[in-house]
Amino acid sequence: MMKILKTLLSITALILIICILAIGMLVFFADPNKLKPVLVEEVKKTTGYQLIIEGKLSWSFYPGLAVKMEHVLLSAPGQTSAFVDAHDVRMAADLMELLRSKEKLQGGVSIASLRLMNIQAEKVNARLQWKSNILTISPITAHLYQGRLEGEASGRRFTSEPVWNWDVQASNIQIKPLLEDINGKKTRLNLSGTGQMKMQAETSGKTRERMTDNLNGSVSFNLSNGAMEGVDLNYLLKNADALLNKEAVNPPENLNQTEFNRLTGTALISQGVAESKDIFLTAPAFTANAQGTIVLKSRELDLQLQVKPGESARTKWEIPVLITGDVSHPDVRLDTMEIQKILTAQEIDKLKSKAAKEIKKHVPGKTGEFLQNLLR
Template sequence: MKSLGKILGLFFLGLLLIIVALGFALTHLFDPNDYKDEIRDLAREKANLELTLNGDIGWSLFPWLGLELTDATLASADTPDKPFADLRLLGLSVRVLPLLRKEVQMSDIRVDGLNLNLEIDDKGHSNWENVGHPRKTASATDAPDSADKTAEAAPQAPSKPSDPIKLDIDSLIVNSARVDYHNAQKGQQFSAESIQLTTGAIHEGASVPVKLSAFFGINKPVMRARTELQGDLRFDRVLKRYELENAKVSGEASGEPLNGQTLTYALQGQLSVDMAANIAQWSSLKLSANQMRAIGELKVTDLRDKPKLSGGFSVAEVNLRQFLKGIGQEIPAMADENTLNKFELVTRLSGSPSSIKFNEMTLKLDDSTFNGELAVDDFSRQALRVKLKGDKLDLDRYLPPKSKEASARDAEVKQSVAKAGKAGTSELPNAPTQQAWSSAQVLPIDRLRKLDMQVALNLDQLTADKQNFSNVDLQAKSAGGLLTLDNASGSLGSGSFVAKARVDVRPATPVLSLQSTLKRLPVEPFLTTAENKAPVRGLLDLQANLTTSGNSQKAWVEALNGTSSFALENGVLVGANLEQQICQGIATLNRKQLTREINGTDTPFKTLNGNLTFRNGVASNPDLKVEVPGLNVTGDGDLDLRVLGLDYRIGVTLLGDTRAMPDPACQVNERYVGLEWPIRCRGPLELGAKACRLDKDGLGKVAAKLAGDKLTEKLEEKLGDKVSPELKDALKGLFKR
């Protein structure tokens, strides 16, 4: 038995020596470089691939089947002079015996200096077209149709699914690889350079450490990014399941959209793809972009057909102003530079390759909180859909600061207010001359022409122009360059407003229209400023139908046309006592001095109403009527909205001092009954009734009329019935002229 064992041992030893000797002989006596032409022909025939081997082929046979290629290029056999790949080094080796058991046991796979240059010309043809398909021959092309039909008709035995080959690779190393993609048809370019890939041992079902780094670049827009990825890859080809555990992606990006700034980003989480279930997931997602932090989870279903996205994420509170500046985004000038300091978002989301929707969204911006949904229905059309409900919004904080034009006018108004005097006894104020509106462009015309938008916004409280509106409802839409405000309504105090508007940006010069209705809206809050009290108080009813054109406040006012009717009820002309001024006029005609001032500095009125016709920024008011106790007031004039000035001629018919103890100098006798007293109002709108003075020229005419009336009376006394009635009438008319 010992001899038999010894003989068997010697036999196997001899067999092993023979195998080693054969391997040595094959690897040393057989040189694959002698067969380069045959290898090229085989690649050309079977894969339609033009393979150029400039370097030597190194190889080994046993126990490792090893292969090493250097300095090789690849091109489509259809365009052999346009290589799409070149390789400095490819080295790999496989154990021979495990191959017989359908097991791939490999040592390190090493790829150095791989360059892929993929191009699509302006006709849509790529430089890798038809690679991987057997090359068509003339005989194959000319084969009769009957052969094809026979082949189609021949029954095929059902193929038995083969067991997948088991992989066992020590590592994969890719050094200094580069990929360039150029699509001349679309003008697109993409590059990935300095690609470094390393893995640990690759075993199916086991975690495989993976590390990848590269520099990426695109041309539309010009962007460049450095990215690193690491994680543990686990895959099961039978179950068609792939996982990247503890995935970490980090890097930096810069380019045109960032305007010279740098975005530092990082992502973490657990990635899994289940091709059998047609599902991909990213759980435990953590995202950071500069100082912004977010967490969430994403899921994609129906991967192969119509992918559907679902999930949710939340953005922690962040200073949005600093974040936007950090990524090179210009922030419009705002009245309050402390806006955008707080931003927070929690939402669910859903989407498809062409759309995304944020559901159950809670958004916090500074002191405001909004709930609702926001969606982009179609990325290609930028179709924006917004439906939000908010608690409050102080719009004044986000609007642009006052323009230089407004500042210049403020100085002019201050000067007019100072000269107006307490009781309006100074000279008639000058008409304002300074432009009240900004000439800065307001509407982003190019963007609005492309905008596809539908917005529904409800606010419990809206602060605009320092006024606190409540229950505000806004419904707007935009398509094809036409913006429509279907509804803007709300309340202010005891009053309400409803408005509709259109902005047409399709013409070279935008055209705007507005229809509005105000009911019992308090005017005092709108007219009060930090420097001056409101010149008038009351509840306003208004109907307006206006049109204009242009793209600045100044242009809109200067092109303003339309009509409006108004009625102001239960109001007060603040800081102007018309009764005092009329009494001063009566005292002047009586050649007496008032012994005291009439109490109060304001003039209350029951109603103030009229109609306005707007022509190029000037509103004409021909039928002003004011009901004042003891006075009957009518007038006509203009409101110049370009400089916010007024110019009115007022006629006041008075009853006189009707108090129990009237001022003797202001007593009304029969001569003053029904007499209209002239008043001129001119100056900035902020002055209100303080801009009104007795019209001295008109007062002279009143005095002349009174003198004529008195002379007529004396003539009648002297002449009595000695003259005809016709002559009396002629004499009266003479003195009334």
């Protein structure tokens, strides 16, 4: 028994020694930096994009054999700034196929930190396949603004005007830092809260502007326990209530935000213009329906809201609110034309009520009933 055990231990030790020697030979005799010019040239020839690999390449052995790149930048033709900025990139693929420039390549990539356009992600993992000049990235997983991203994407026609498709779902993300990275931190109108988002879209182009203009698809969102920053719908509701009851308007309380319990909606995107007809907001003191458009390239908003007061408000009319202009400094106001229509309707109702009382008092019988019906 001891002899068998010693034999097994000897075999195990021998296997370990062979593995260590193989790794040592790979490190000392197979320099991964020889791949750097091959990768840069292949990306340039196949896609037209400019690939920059900063730092030395090295081997990574966990969780599998891969080439490790410290910092990778990717920019579109004619563009000075990179739209992809990745740190600690590990790429596992059939290296012999890569060196021979085969038409087919597949493998995996992991990225510790990634910036795509202005969107930040961490712990990105994806499977890649390059076949017949089509790049398929599926599945994709990543940490995104304290939440999680899952999905897939593909690209084609890289030698002319690249076409990209994607289908992604984000869960439990913090929406405020995401929007700040997209629109800038100085934007007046913003949203906060925890959200779920889904997006299916297609676009084409090599620059951000071109890709925005050509964007088509759909998006849905569901946010909870957040705030609409830059818009105080409670103050506008109080103003409308005062106007409809012919009272003085109170000065703003400088809250400049609207807290909500839930905000949901969907939007269709056509040639860079997103249109929604079913935005619904639930707040402690009211509910609101909204519809409108946003031009993604210019960030021009045109939203119409109908705010329905809660039971505590004296006014039972739905209050119209307009949000228009640039997202960074939109114009938020009551729709005074619609408010005037409400005031006129109220006055008409008062006149009808007074006339009905006088008819009932002074015009009896069928004639009175006929006149009453005319007032309805």
